[in-house]
Amino acid sequence: MASAEPAPGRTPALPEVFGHVDARQALAAAARDGRLPRSLLLRGPRGVGKQRLAHWTAQLLLCADPGPSGPCEACRECRLVRRIEHPGVHWTIPLEKPKSRGSAERNEEALEDARIRWIEEARTRPWRASHQEGMRALHLGTIRNLRRRILRGGSGAGPRVFIVSDAEELVVQEASQEAANALLKVLEEPPEDVWIILTSSQPGRLLDTIRSRCTALHLSPLPLDETARILREEVGVDDDEALRAARLSGGAPGVALGFVEGWSDADGMGPLEALRRDSFHLLRASLSDGDGARFRKAVDYPAFGGRGLLDLLAFLELWLRDLAAVMAGNPDRVRNTDALEWLERQGRSGRLHPAGPSRSLVALEDARTRAQGNVNPQLLVLGLLRQLNRTLVVPSGPALPDAD
């Protein structure tokens, strides 16, 4: 008889918490004094460790022997939270809408199945890039499942912690206002033993009524050298790549992972690196003389699913900010350092309006708002590129170097 493999999942599925020392101190002190808010919103840029800190806070509440600066990391409760196996911690994440199973109840089941699969996968990957393919949302069924679990009561003594990641995904079209309202009801009056922790990198997209019911805690990016060290020491990325990814991420380890080559299910460049390059081509097309390049770029995108453009537009903003930095004489603030030379050539060309990059951010913001609605991405991209061209390029100026 062949010997069975050792049982999987014995090691922590969640890495250590890095950075956010002040936030951790504030949370630990509040928990110690029994005044940790029942509804907490952890907000901050994507990939800085909000979800990890939410689990750390759950650990803090459940730990059998918490110290002055946080949970003991040794007791049964701490171990189970770190393995994402604690019965008192319920984690809800935005998911792609599963194929309809015909009734609301069965669709809720399908969403719960998808959540279970997602958590099973999360256990096998302590470090994940803060980027998800596809159209994810906190669907009505997910929120109803969550609400049911909250109201059903606990199996015994001890707090129950409900973590809702990327809470801004509640208000997207697919999830509907109803999903937000279902959550609102429990946020208003959580049961006695319940803490609810929302995380959001775009708190502006949350409903006012949700925001107003939560105590917000802002998490800042980590220092770049700390981010690079995490990539090197925890994830095993080599020095140069770690530094490059850290700089591009602006101090968000989760985002930095997305730039690391080979750090995704697919081989080759990281998923965020692909988006960064794609957004660079958008900028080039917007500077191009004729509309042809813009048309060609626009038809690269699918004809539906505007929300899929949001990440791309975030990177385009990064390029515009870099262009603005170069034109303002601050090349050291450029994040896309590998394109510094190209950016400087554009800046020196004399054909770009000095205030163009900053002014174009308005058009970009407008495109982002539209992308959250029901728009045709091809039309949205074409409109944006034309608008950027009008804002950035001085008419009848000298030809731009290498813009096409």
Added chain:
Amino acid sequence: MNFTITRQNLQKGLAAVSATIPGKTTLPVLSNILFEADADGIRMSATDLDVGVRIRVPADVKEAGSLTAPGKKIQEIARELPDQPVQLNSRGDQVEIRCGKSHFKLNGLPADDFPELPQVGFEGGWTAEGRDLLSLIRHTSFAVSTEESRPVLNGVLWELRDGEMRMVATNGHRLARMRIPAGPSMQTTTQLIVPPDALQQVQRLFAEDAEVSVARDGNQLGFSSGGTEVYTRLIEGTYPNYEQVIPKDNDKHAFVNRKALESAVKRVAAVASDQTHRIRMEFSQDRMVFNVLTPDLGEAHDEIEVGYDGDPISIGFNANYLLEVLRYVGTDEVKMSFKAPERAATVEPMGGEDDQVPDYLCLVMPLRLAD
């Protein structure tokens, strides 16, 4: 942990606890059964966090200890083992099973990972006859609401007061209430709202002739008898005043053969609307006429003989609710009582003079008739 157990005892224990193992869960340890071996034998436990079941079975324990092992797998194996003593032995997080020439190793999880079942002190509780408890559950739990808008209606109300045990369940459209005189040992007065899943386990695991100890600790309720224990959390909240909705002045009574009524309702319901399941029942001197008219489907007409001498009345019902209560009323003859077409109707069992008829009442809200 090392013990030897008969195949029958192993299967008995597994059968008792495995129904509580959740089909889907984010917590791997809930798919496992907790084995705890001590000088008195072994205890097996399983839980889905809402309901927990623990059973003690005899075994020859060589080495005390505890471990969790995958419930479904161990059950599959136990089912096919030869009829010989089974040895279970833990090695680290693995459990080794030997029976005759069969030998298995299964990956387990440490007992420490398993959620602790509630600690309920049965010495401070009360006892109920299995027969009474099971009868109460059987007659009422079907009527529990599945709507989430009012969580208290998702449970069965269990009342101990005035020297009797009562169980009540309703979804707002139909209600079932049963009362049974409590034994002399029952001094407790309490009101509990118990999830039907837990009552289902009680129904499954305790025999009619068992003496069941029941105790409450905070929001946890425990049932125990003969080494088997069931634990559940209680639903918090105040149950609505159901007495208020039970009509006291229904003055029109029809005495009906249950089987004849059930068959007639089933027949005409075939033509009823899929949404409302509405059927019309007209009572006149010793006759009950059924009419169903569903515009896009067709119509049905039927009649049966009943004992009725009140004023003629025409009343609409959801056929499904009516069939459901008729299924649980149990006696050959039932008594239906009404006051008016828009008022609640009641259905009660009827028996001969020598029959023991349970104190059971079902209420069904009528549906408005279009004309």
